[in-house]
Amino acid sequence: MILLNSKKRLITLLIVLVCGIIIFFLGLGTTGLVDETPPLFAAAARAMSESGDWITPKVNGMFRFDKPPLIYWLMGFFYSLPKNEIWDSYGTLSARLPSALGSLFLMLMIGDTLFCWPQKSDRQFLTPIVASLGFALSPLIIIWSRTAVSDALLTGTLGISLLLFWRRMASENNDQCISAWVFLGFAILTKGPVAFVLALLTITSFLFSQKNWKTLLCKINPKKGFLITILISVPWYLLELVKEGKPFWDNFFGYHNFQRYTSVVNNHAEPFWFFLYIMILASLPFTPFLFHGIFKAFEDFLKSSKQSCNVAETLYIYSLCWLISVLIFFSLSATKLPSYWLPAIPAAAILITNSFINLKNSSKSYLFLWNFNILIFFGVTMAFFFSNNWLSSINDPEMPNLASELISSGIIFKAKLFFSLFTLLAIILFSLKSRNILLYLQILLLIGQSSLMPPIRKLADTSRQLPLRNISKLILDIRERRETLAMIGIRKPSLHFYSRQIVFYEPSTEEGLINLSDRLNTDRRENYEDQPDYEYKSLLVVIDEYSSGRHQWSKINHQKLGKFGIYNLWRIQKSDLNNYSKFLENSGYKSDWKNRKVEKF
Structure with missing residues (x-):
């Protein structure tokens, strides 16, 4: 035994x-x-x-x-x-x-x-x-x-x-x-x-x-x-x-x-x-x-x-x-x-x-709970059949084409098919009064998530993270004399991870521009691998397309080096950045980066 x-x-x-x-x-x-x-x-x-x-x-x-x-x-x-x-x-x-x-x-x-x-x-x-x-x-x-x-x-x-x-x-x-x-x-x-x-x-x-x-x-x-x-x-x-x-x-x-x-x-x-x-x-x-x-x-x-x-x-x-x-x-x-x-x-x-x-x-509880659960399965299935009604409401600025990509990739169709079969099997097993219906449905759910989740993860990665990996690779290829690196607008810590560089993150506001100019002159950070040359004449800037259209950034002279997804890579001369920063300060805007908590970029 x-x-x-x-x-x-x-x-x-x-x-x-x-x-x-x-x-x-x-x-x-x-x-x-x-x-x-x-x-x-x-x-x-x-x-x-x-x-x-x-x-x-x-x-x-x-x-x-x-x-x-x-x-x-x-x-x-x-x-x-x-x-x-x-x-x-x-x-x-x-x-x-x-x-x-x-x-x-x-x-x-x-x-x-x-x-x-x-x-x-x-x-x-x-x-x-x-x-x-x-x-x-x-x-x-x-x-x-x-x-x-x-x-x-x-x-x-x-x-x-x-x-x-x-x-x-x-x-x-x-x-x-x-x-x-x-x-x-x-x-x-x-x-x-x-x-x-x-x-x-x-x-x-x-x-x-x-x-x-x-x-x-x-x-x-x-x-x-x-x-x-x-x-x-x-x-x-x-x-x-x-x-x-x-x-x-x-x-x-x-x-x-x-x-x-x-x-x-x-x-x-x-x-x-x-x-x-x-x-x-x-x-x-x-x-x-x-x-x-x-x-x-x-x-x-x-x-x-x-x-x-x-x-x-x-x-x-x-x-x-x-x-x-x-x-x-x-x-x-x-x-x-x-x-x-x-x-x-x-x-x-x-x-x-x-x-x-x-x-x-307990036959009474068994009947009630499985009827309730089958309604849940049916509701999820219907949600995918009427996906056109809610896909249009997805509004992610980093993945502007997500809804159309979900449809064209076949993920929505696979989800409709899977949850339809899932609901049908639940009804059949319920009618047969199977004692182990919960286990059988768990096994089906295991198979379903194994087939549905990988393409979803891949699609999200291609739309959201691949542009940042590509732009990081470009930065490593074209960087001059350990130029400092900044990211304006949407803040992505993965840029630091993939580029292995110190990154100065700032919003696209007027204060953000003044902050960046000030920090390049005073904010000295040590990098365990590749210390930036804070005195070099130019810097690299990753800026999303929404921020690049703002007045204070579009007016600065910049060299366009590449574009991946919604992100642009620019080279800006520090003298141009400093001059426009002084102009904004004279217009009443002030630096505020020193007031931030240490754990925030």
Whole structure:
């Protein structure tokens, strides 16, 4: 029996692994970095690798204190591997691998946990696969697990930590609970104190529901464990505080943690109920099963608070505490972003399996939920059939021909065909009263996203990022004596990443022109690779076609060197820029670049 279970466990994890590779890794490095944030992470990591300074992240010659270093260290490790420029020609595979690996390991942990601790006498071989796919096929997970930012890595490290905490409490042996605290330390090194707060809220609320909470608390060994977490996560913060002092304290703790939570940053203001809306979107197309799973888990929560229960069967209660902790914590935050919901998605996936198990024994709920879900499938299908009505409303100045390109590429037709088949199969399986309909539809969704997402990513890359890569290549080819480089109007950090140059970013306003003139004379930044010649007579300017038509820029003498997409490359003489800047200053305009926050360009 032990050997049989071990074989089944291995097969289950292999199936989950293959599915995870398909979702997270196929074509991971075949497109460029997507502005705005990923190039900042990638540039900081590559700078660490090439400069040898693994303590302080820097981008474009400035400190980048917005996130702790684990994400940069992992990216930098891949950038440091031999022949990186050959197997990672875009520089995107190295930057995206930490996110993909974090999601893959968490996906495996979810499957393994449900296999080793089946809930409510469920012995199904399929349930762990349903839970794993419920996590990996979340629209938010599909997007962020292939994005070079820290959110997916936080979700992976924190999610693994929380599952290890529960596994220790549910286990009958006396093994030390070290690994859970280690991963919690990694989570704090990924995105800061928020990881500890979410873990504390989840575990505390779960223990509150258990009669034997003191025994469970002792099992996770909080005194020794907390010390391990501190030893892993705190040294970098102390080193950086000693090394950089007040700028680090003000920017990391003051701005990126305290101020983000207590006030609106970068216009990311949303209503209190914002994450209820995101929760619905994040679990599509199986959201009704999430709410049914939450309802059943809440019933179990009420029962467990009144009477003792087998801890090995409390995973759904634990997941409910996990999901609600994330929901409440970020709903209270003044700044709200969809990515803040990612740490709750593993819990949501487990709660979906709660519904999957309960529905097998409840014909009334089964009929209601599947009727509701089929309506969702039908609604998505109709949205693509009437795509002409909403495609025309797309107005992206960086991709002015996106709507026509979506149609001509055949992506819309493929989406119509896929979701029509998806809805039809759901109706057929429902009529046959299949017990495993959820799994079958997940498999179809896996196949569908594997065929639809690559051309969508390629189209977006060709329209949005290829012009910036091409113009960066041109800059490297025609640059004279380390000319300084500026970007006017639309700000793209990827220009710095691809050109490997210090870039002065300014708006196309009159103040922006004065700022650029002033900064070229006073703003001296060090580049780890190629220091600009600030005294050279000319500079290179990347300017979008909307900004180039503005009066103050069109009047300056310039040499046109190339055009890619909406971006033009000019060469401007510094004397011409300085003269027009003085004219604008005499007209009442003033420089304002020194008043900006250090993390902004």
